[in-house]
């Protein structure tokens with residue numbers, strides 16, 4: 208799979224992640240089923256999906272924390288089922304909250320994690336990078352949510368891993384700290400590590416990730432670069448403007464995928480040429496809207512179309528509901 212961003216040479220010849228047909232059940236619950244994807248050396252791959260879609264289960268199977276029921280999982284060329292001790296020395300995993308005792312000091316935590324690896328990290332430099340140098344002697348229990356989050360990421364990086372797993376890394380961080388965290392993650396990648404990033408933030412996925420894997424109900428529903436997903440699943444461009452013409456007039460234009468009315472505003476979604484066709488239709492009527500707005504699809508649009516916006520009744524297929532009508536709030540889909 209191709210990647211889009213410049214970086215230094217990857218540190219390992221092994222493919223960081225190769226998953227084929229992963230299946231994991233908990234009793235009667237199938238958490239993931241037939242999940243396949245790869246992470247290439249030096250890539251940042253984002254795993255997206257709604258709550259309960261199987262992201263954590265997938266990542267835990269890669270880390271050797273869960274035993275898959277089926278499938279072939281290779282991480283840095285190792286089998287996490289049988290080579291977990293070797294794997295642990297080469298990967299870094301961000302902890303979840305409450306994973307450390309309250310009394311443990313920040314510096315002690317870093318030294319403890321450093322003792323697992325073979326390297327001698329510069330602990331001061333690491334704490335400085337993550338804005339925690341002044342907190343070196345502070346007990347974990349006294350840290351704010353954002354400081355804890357930064358400590359967990361720092362601990363994941365302490366042994367200079369070849370592959371890093373970051374799970375909702377910027378949850379709880381303020382906007383400045385989020386951007387700082389993004390820059391640091393890019394630096395980790397630029398040093399040659401591959402990164403698997405679980406996130407709910409579309410801006411983070413778009414900014415950081417070379418490729419995305421989107422899960423829904425335990426299955427992969429799309430993979431690709433952020434731009435590819437927007438192009439394939441974003442639904443195209445949306446033009447909104449005031450008009451009292453009936454919705455089917457717009458729905459019948461070539462290239463239109465969806466038409467909706469919100470109050471007096473009509474929203475038409477489709478391929479880029481649709482804007483010209485709307486103009487062509489409206490100009491002869493003399494009703495040229497002064498409030499015409501055109502918006503390109505975003506990653507969030509693509510994501511919502513792929514996984515549903517939570518309002519569908521278990522039949523999310525990435526398409527808008529095919530209703531007909533011309534009442535406020537109604538839609539005409541093609």
Ligand SMILES: Nc1ncnc2c1ncn2[C@@H]1O[C@H](COP(=O)(O)OP(=O)(O)OP(=O)(O)O)[C@@H](O)[C@H]1O
Pocket residue numbers: 233236237238239256257258259260261262263264265
């Ligand atoms: N230990 C467990 N025992 C039973 N069911 C579990 C267990 N862990 C996860 N599940 C179930 O497996 C499914 C996938 O959960 P998972 O935590 O992998 O999803 P997720 O995408 O990481 O969710 P979130 O975004 O909320 O963290 C869910 O239905 C969840 O309830």
